[in-house]
Amino acid sequence: MSLQKPAGPRSIALIGPYSSGKTTLLESILHICGKIDRKGRVDDGSTVGDSSKEARDRKMGVEVNSAHFSFLGDDFTVLDCPGSVEFLQESENALIGVDAAVLVCEPVEDRSITLLPLMKFLEQNDIPTFIFVNKIDKAKGTIHDLFRSLEAASHRDLVLRQVPIFNEGTVTGYVDLASERAYVYKEGAASKIIDLPPEMAEEEGTSRFTMLETLADFDDHLMEELLEDIEPEKDEIYGLLRQELKDGLVVPVFLGSADKDAGVRRLLKALRHEVPEATETAGRIGLTPNPEKQVAQVLKTYMSAQGGKLSLVRVWSGMLADGDTFSAGRIAGMFRLMGGKSEKVSSAKEGEIVALGRMEELHTGDFLNDGALVQVNTPEILNPVFNWALFSNRREDDVKLTAALNKLVEEDPSLIAEHKQETQELLLKGQGEMHLRVALERLRNKYGLDVKSQTPKVAYKEAIRKGAVQHARFRKQSGGHGQFGDVKIEINPLPRGSGFEFKETVVGGSVPKQYIPAVEHGVKEYLSEGPLGFPVVDVSVTLKDGQHHTVDSSENSFKSAARIAMSEGMPKCSPVLLEPVYKIDIAMPSEYTSKVNGIVSSRRGQILGFDAREGWSGWDILTAMMPESELQDLIVDLRSATLGVGTFRYEYDHLQELTGHIADKVIQSQGTSH
Numbered sequence: 001m002s003l004q005k006p007a008g009p010r011s012i013a014l015i016g017p018y019s020s021g022k023t024t025l026l027e028s029i030l031h032i033c034g035k036i037d038r039k040g041r042v043d044d045g046s047t048v049g050d051s052s053k054e055a056r057d058r059k060m061g062v063e064v065n066s067a068h069f070s071f072l073g074d075d076f077t078v079l080d081c082p083g084s085v086e087f088l089q090e091s092e093n094a095l096i097g098v099d100a101a102v103l104v105c106e107p108v109e110d111r112s113i114t115l116l117p118l119m120k121f122l123e124q125n126d127i128p129t130f131i132f133v134n135k136i137d138k139a140k141g142t143i144h145d146l147f148r149s150l151e152a153a154s155h156r157d158l159v160l161r162q163v164p165i166f167n168e169g170t171v172t173g174y175v176d177l178a179s180e181r182a183y184v185y186k187e188g189a190a191s192k193i194i195d196l197p198p199e200m201a202e203e204e205g206t207s208r209f210t211m212l213e214t215l216a217d218f219d220d221h222l223m224e225e226l227l228e229d230i231e232p233e234k235d236e237i238y239g240l241l242r243q244e245l246k247d248g249l250v251v252p253v254f255l256g257s258a259d260k261d262a263g264v265r266r267l268l269k270a271l272r273h274e275v276p277e278a279t280e281t282a283g284r285i286g287l288t289p290n291p292e293k294q295v296a297q298v299l300k301t302y303m304s305a306q307g308g309k310l311s312l313v314r315v316w317s318g319m320l321a322d323g324d325t326f327s328a329g330r331i332a333g334m335f336r337l338m339g340g341k342s343e344k345v346s347s348a349k350e351g352e353i354v355a356l357g358r359m360e361e362l363h364t365g366d367f368l369n370d371g372a373l374v375q376v377n378t379p380e381i382l383n384p385v386f387n388w389a390l391f392s393n394r395r396e397d398d399v400k401l402t403a404a405l406n407k408l409v410e411e412d413p414s415l416i417a418e419h420k421q422e423t424q425e426l427l428l429k430g431q432g433e434m435h436l437r438v439a440l441e442r443l444r445n446k447y448g449l450d451v452k453s454q455t456p457k458v459a460y461k462e463a464i465r466k467g468a469v470q471h472a473r474f475r476k477q478s479g480g481h482g483q484f485g486d487v488k489i490e491i492n493p494l495p496r497g498s499g500f501e502f503k504e505t506v507v508g509g510s511v512p513k514q515y516i517p518a519v520e521h522g523v524k525e526y527l528s529e530g531p532l533g534f535p536v537v538d539v540s541v542t543l544k545d546g547q548h549h550t551v552d553s554s555e556n557s558f559k560s561a562a563r564i565a566m567s568e569g570m571p572k573c574s575p576v577l578l579e580p581v582y583k584i585d586i587a588m589p590s591e592y593t594s595k596v597n598g599i600v601s602s603r604r605g606q607i608l609g610f611d612a613r614e615g616w617s618g619w620d621i622l623t624a625m626m627p628e629s630e631l632q633d634l635i636v637d638l639r640s641a642t643l644g645v646g647t648f649r650y651e652y653d654h655l656q657e658l659t660g661h662i663a664d665k666v667i668q669s670q671g672t673s674h
């Protein structure tokens with residue numbers, strides 16, 4: 001077992017549910033470490049962490065911000081991640097490059113479940129994790145109940161490292177279970193050591209023993225000591241705390257209040273002694289660090305309004321210098337970021353996180369690898385769950401809009417911009433309404449584009465239920481030679497999914513061969529908008545007979561005759577509306593399954609079945625069919641029923657007949673939009 005203190009620049013990510021206090025914690029850390037003179041406040045928009053206008057306006061994180069500090073000679077970069085589930089991709093991208101995560105949460109038992117999706121990601125990626133229970137100044141109830149609720153959200157064993165000292169219902173200090181020392185918080189200053197309050201002795205004893213027992217589960221030597229009632233050495237305990245964190249076996253839990261700087265120094269000491277070093281992390285993610293080789297990885301991409309690209313990279317090995325050339329480009333400017341501010345540096349060594357200028361070919365997740373660009377697996381891109389159709393108020397902005405959207409997607413890969421052929425709309429897909437609203441604000445603030453959004457159109461279609469035979473003649477006499485086309489067609493329904501079929505059974509040249517394609521053309525033109533106003537599918541049209549005129553007939557006149565035949569014949573075929581139906585898989589903790597069941601039914605969903613979610617114990621997957629029109633804001637209901645943790649995937653499945661008053665409304669609104 002290695003007892004050596006880790007060395008070299010290290011990095012952590014502050015993650016955790018929305019509004020748990022990550023940005024405030026960063027502010028407290030930076031203040032304690034002398035990086036800022038005055039602590040900013042989230043509510044005033046004066047923090048390092050919420051640097052963008054979009055974040056400040058909302059008083060919440062909307063993208064990753066980087067800052068750095070030194071604590072007792074150890075250098076750290078911190079990535080302050082947004083907590084809202086709608087910006088989850090930011091946390092996942094940042095987490096791939098850090099040595100440890102500090103999961104900041106609130107002391108509210110019923111909310112521990114909101115940690116589940118992040119916990120799962122941390123476990124799946126073996127990321128060493130600390131929990132910091134923030135806002136301890138507001139704690140109600142006992143730490144042990146909270147601890148049990150946190151345990152339920154984690155597969156890894158939690159190790160409570162501190163117990164709070166309560167004074168008249170408020171937490172005024174803590175007992176540190178590793179050192180067995182007691183402290184009282186001093187607002188804005190270091191906590192003061194005090195004698196262990198006698199009434200705390202019993203709780204301290206049992207909690208400490210629980211901590212040691214958990215550590216001993218993974219260490220035989222400590223287990224023997226505990227069995228033989230031998231007091232383990234302090235160094236042995238500290239060594240195991242570091243080792244078992246690094247191996248992803250345990251998650252230490254600390255307490256404090258970022259707002260009052262309480263417990264933050266204790267957390268910093270733990271980070272200093274326990275966060276693994278960069279070489280250890282490189283080993284964890286499968287790299288073999290070699291100081292001779294330059295290896296770095298992009299954790300986040302920022303685009304400036306002028307189009308300048310900044311790639312925030314973690315240096316895994318070797319030394320990067322401004323001006324170095326790689327196949328992905330030449331580093332044109334190297335910066336250390338402090339929220340929205342940047343400081344020019346000339347080089348970065350192993351473990352550091354710096355921003356590289358103008359590496360155009362480099363994308364989030366990419367490796368810069370000794371001259372060669374290597375594409376590697378980045379965290380999976382989250383499935384979009386919410387869409388908007390976008391349109392610019394000025395036509396001349398259309399080209400600018402496409403370019404600006406590309407930049408937004410570069411910064412945030414969980415945004416998808418795509419053109420939907422069927423409805424001729426530009427869709428922006430993402431993780432929720434707020435996610436897309438922030439994207440639109442960026443378009444306005446950064447790129448001066450005034451973009452409007454609306455609920456995307458559903459690509460309704462129509463089909464027919466029965467066939468008809470229709471005769472039509474197109475005849476015009478105007479000046480010179482006239483126009484003449486005459487057709488008899490048979491229209492028939494086809495099975496669902498067959499599309500369109502055109503046949504001809506003309507005998508004796510009543511419709512000359514050269515005009516038949518024009519008939520098909522006319523039929524097809526008509527089918528782009530059937531009697532109900534939507535594209536027609538699953539229909540077969542057969543040209544059976546007709547008449548022509550040697551002088552007046554032309555392709556155009558047959559095309560027109562075909563269109564007339566279709567527009568007169570189709571309404572007789574019992575047209576019916578078709579709506580797109582999607583297959584959806586909804587994932588949620590099983591205690592919410594019946595609630596979600598109700599949501600699905602109320603949205604005309606057809607439940608196909610339930611299953612346990614693979615690899616997620618205590619979670620279910622509900623599979624259902626749901627019409628597209630009901631999917632649009634499903635995520636809103638789903639999140640409000642599941643404390644924000646429910647999610648879903650969807651995939652187009654089939655077209656289904658829609659009748660009754662919902663169909664009438666759709667047909668009516670199609671009529672009014674013309």
Ligand SMILES: Nc1nc2c(ncn2[C@@H]2O[C@H](COP(=O)(O)OP(=O)(O)OP(=O)(O)O)[C@@H](O)[C@H]2O)c(=O)[nH]1
Pocket residue numbers: 016017018019020021022023024025042043059060061062081082083084104134135136137138256257258259260
């Ligand atoms: N009482 C109390 N309030 C706190 C504490 N830490 C943060 N807050 C308040 O909690 C609110 C949210 O704090 P933030 O620091 O923005 O939380 P965050 O986790 O960064 O939020 P997101 O980035 O939006 O996920 C702010 O109003 C803070 O002032 C604390 O220790 N005690």
Ligand SMILES: [Mg+2]
Pocket residue numbers: 022023024049050060061080081082083
């Ligand atoms: Mg924040």
